[in-house]
Amino acid sequence: ACPDRVTLVDVGPRDGLQNEAQPVPTEAKIELIHRLQAAGLKEIEATSFVSPKWVPQIADAAQVLAGIQRQPGVRYSVLTPNLKGLEAALPGRPDEVVVFAAASEAFSRKNINCSIEESIERFVPVVQAAQAAGIRVRGAISCAVGCPYQGEVAPSEVGRVAALMKSIGVQHVGVADTIGVGTPRAVQAALEAALAHYPLAEVSGHFHDTYGMAVANVYASLEVGIHTFDTSVSGLGGCPYAKGATGNVATEDVVYLLHGLGIHTGVDLPALIQAGAYIRGVLGQANGSRVARAMMAK
Numbered sequence: 349a350c351p352d353r354v355t356l357v358d359v360g361p362r363d364g365l366q367n368e369a370q371p372v373p374t375e376a377k378i379e380l381i382h383r384l385q386a387a388g389l390k391e392i393e394a395t396s397f398v399s400p401k402w403v404p405q406i407a408d409a410a411q412v413l414a415g416i417q418r419q420p421g422v423r424y425s426v427l428t429p430n431l432k433g434l435e436a437a438l439p440g441r442p443d444e445v446v447v448f449a450a451a452s453e454a455f456s457r458k459n460i461n462c463s464i465e466e467s468i469e470r471f472v473p474v475v476q477a478a479q480a481a482g483i484r485v486r487g488a489i490s491c492a493v494g495c496p497y498q499g500e501v502a503p504s505e506v507g508r509v510a511a512l513m514k515s516i517g518v519q520h521v522g523v524a525d526t527i528g529v530g531t532p533r534a535v536q537a538a539l540e541a542a543l544a545h546y547p548l549a550e551v552s553g554h555f556h557d558t559y560g561m562a563v564a565n566v567y568a569s570l571e572v573g574i575h576t577f578d579t580s581v582s583g584l585g586g587c588p589y590a591k592g593a594t595g596n597v598a599t600e601d602v603v604y605l606l607h608g609l610g611i612h613t614g615v616d617l618p619a620l621i622q623a624g625a626y627i628r629g630v631l632g633q634a635n636g637s638r639v640a641r642a643m644m645a646k
């Protein structure tokens with residue numbers, strides 16, 4: 349049974365902009381967040397407290413988080429791979445922090461320089477400190493259907509990481525097709541593996557559109573009852589450790605799909621399209637959302 353409402357987490361300011369080759373002004377990042385919340389997004393992944401040596405684009409994480417004029421009812425999340433990241437994030441009072449592990453050993457090494465098990469151990473104090481501060485913890489499971497270094501990833505690997513995350517107190521897991529190779533049944537199998545450990549409300553889908561499958565994969569997720577998705581305004585993004593991966597599925601495209609299905613999102617599509625046009629204008633790039641391109645051409 350398809351859900352009748354869906355929560356979208358716009359990860360464009362983080363997952364999208366972390367990947368830009370050109371420097372993006374801090375004010376533009378903040379303006380994008382303001383436009384997303386004005387368009388009705390209730391969850392925004394704002395930035396990332398990772399090493400700026402690894403991801404130079406996020407060196408202004410603290411300024412971004414501090415610069416947001418917060419809107420009541422909106423949840424602002426940030427990535428924190430270790431205690432250092434969490435401690436740097438805390439003064440900015442994020443509503444949620446995100447720890448990220450991979451379902452593939454090879455990707456774990458490339459992305460966070462440690463094995464899957466080591467990453468989970470590293471998250472233990474992060475989860476404890478976040479929860480002591482009253483902050484929710486979400487976990488992302490990268491390469492949940494395929495890995496750029498290792499090829500296919502079995503659902504059992506996703507299940508293993510989900511179980512580990514559950515065991516350390518992570519409250520929600522996102523099943524991420526980081527390189528966008530997944531097809532609907534494979535994605536459903538990965539989601540089912542996470543659902544063996546978490547309830548429906550605490551599993552989300554995070555799809556990239558590299559092979560053009562992302563919207564189909566959102567639909568496949570709805571079929572198994574998933575009602576939270578990470579999406580990225582105007583399809584911003586890619587992944588610095590996954591060569592050739594395109595952006596996340598565009599928020600505009602998913603909103604169009606959901607509204608067409610009669611599913612409530614709370615998002616104002618024209619305002620969202622303007623937010624996407626704004627950031628693509630700053631970047632001097634074509635819009636990655638098909639829906640935005642079609643509607644702006646009218």
Ligand code: HMG
Nearest residue numbers: 397398399402429432433448459460461488490524525526
């Ligand atoms: P490391 O080099 O093994 O760590 O990196 P380290 O502890 O040896 O630290 C190295 C240096 O970084 C030290 O500085 C630390 O202080 C500093 P130095 O002493 O050399 O001057 N450092 C930090 N600085 C700021 N914030 C921190 C931090 N931690 C250490 N939190 C580490 C390990 C995890 C830090 C590194 O690998 C890293 O930052 N990786 C992040 C990679 C990343 O952000 N990838 C993109 C996000 S994941 C993703 O996009 C996938 C996802 O979106 C799902 C999907 O799209 O499918 C979630």
Ligand code: MG
Nearest residue numbers: 363526554596
């Ligand atoms: Mg992503």
